[in-house]
Amino acid sequence: MIRSFKRILVLAPHTDDGEFGCGGTLTRFIDEQKEVFYAAFSDCEKSLPPGCPSGTLARELGEATSLLKIPAANVFNLGFEVRCFPRDRQEILDSMVKLGKDIRPDLVFLPSSQDLHQDHGTIASEGLRAFKLSSTILGYEVPWNNLSFNTTCFVTLTEDHLKTKIAALACYRSQNQRFYSSEEFLRSLAITRGTQVGVKYAETFEVLRWIM
Template identity: 50%
Template sequence: MINRILVLSAHTDDGELGCGATINKWINEGKEVHYLAFSAAEESVPSSFPKEELRKEVLESTSTLGIARENVQVLKYPVRRFSEYRQEILEHLIKVRNDLQPDLILVPSPRDIHQDHQVISNEGVRAFKLYSILAYELPWNNLSFHNQCYSLIKEENLDIKYKALQCYKTQKHRAYFDKDFIYSLANMRGVLINSDYAECFEIIRWIL
């Protein structure tokens, strides 16, 4: 039984973008979801906002999805430089593994070309190699994606995902925050399994 789920997000917003509707579905089902982001990307925050703004936005966003405040942690690794801190990241993940003992871990796709996402995907798999692991979809970063696993979601879950993403005022200029894109991707994935909406995952490891 999957009851405790850990979402690894390289930067604040990655987890919501990749699987926000599924997170909301799981929480509605009574599952315990934990969210660990490794950077609030202070260097990338638009100059019109305070550098710490993403730390506030991620708490609003994850709360909108239904994640308990005490289950959200945001670390301070510098954006686009995660490769310099691989061992520290791995050691932190091992500590989280030992403390939390999750049933399922979600990571960025191994085919994600963003340098920070690659580190979190690789070190996440390394730390949790004895656990079930799914990789979420961020299509603007994925040169390819193996759509092996589908999460059926309802429109109400998708609405909550979009509402959560709207908390990121600093990111609203990005094309992948567009409502049409978010809903059309979920609809396209749903069509592939004869459903209205779905979110898609790659299976890294699945333990029955």
């Protein structure tokens, strides 16, 4: 049978990037009985808002991924230092190679090849290196980091998928002042992407490699 994806790995530079970039798609995959793994490379201890106790984002990551029904054993918090990923690129690549051996994903999500943020860019480059021979690789959009975006792949979503994505992002209470976790914006983006392919809601991805 045409390889239909069974084991999906999300590479999130920071906690919540995965929920934002492909939260609706993950929800749909999980509904369809696929196994999802989520690796956050930094829980951004250094960037926590003042007054926030240590470990806040790690805890919120746990809540958000639990709401998405990703088993806790499938969630990895790798603890790299926020903003310094270019410096740590070889160690990050090594950790991905190890994840690849343990998980053997057939589909990997990571930031797009054009993402401007230095940590996102590092995850995108090292992720391509680690998974290029074994996995389909899709780059998710982060509109404020993309000067432009290759909208090559669309995953259509239902109202329920979108609601779950919104709820997962709402778990990040320490980040909730962020414009990008507002329901209005999340709905607007899903409607905009859906319209490009004639459906109500969608998420879009850059196809870096597709292996059937």
